[in-house]
Amino acid sequence: MAEEKKLKLYSYWRSSCAFRVRIALNLKSLDYEYNPVNLLKGEQFTPEFLALNPIGYVPALMDGDILIADSLAIILYLEDKYPQHPLLPTDLHKKAINIQAANIVCSSIQPLQNIAVIKYIDEKVSSDEKIAWVQRHIGKGFTALEKLLQGYAGKYATGDQLSLADVFLAPQIHGAITRFSVDMTQFPLLARLGEAYNEVPAYQAALPERQPDYVQP
Structure with missing residues (x-):
């Protein structure tokens, strides 16, 4: 029998999108090879990487x-192929809430604070306005998430089992606190979830500072 090939993840230590995938891989106990892509050096624009992901x-x-690119596509692929530790509930309503929460993060928060956007604001306006911009858009998304998850949250976002929503929320909450100094007292539910994630080994192993390409900011 041919040896099964190990999964290969192309990642950058500080990318919250890659952070999500690392958490999902860890929750599903999947072994993978870590291939660093240095976004600050522009390695994502090399012909070799663009052959993997043209964007x-x-x-x-x-x-x-x-080959799969995009964190949501990757995680849904992993969910279908590797059913251990399912990330989506069988209950259709809870499943929809999980997908909605994930989409708030990946469509309405993270794209407005990615490297290209904040670099542009920093260069064209100021560093102070950059932080204000990020905090404003994180705050808008977190306000929506607080309302969405009321009535569903247990120990984690939609109950007492880690799910898709948690995989997306955990990196976003981590970045809000450690990079952008967001006042989490405004978001008590999300603050509580952030504390709960700190106790999860799959999350701890996926932290930016534990990746092989980590560089002290």
């Missing part, structure tokens, strides 16, 4: 001969 974003995942 030039991390993460990308190779599973044998199958």
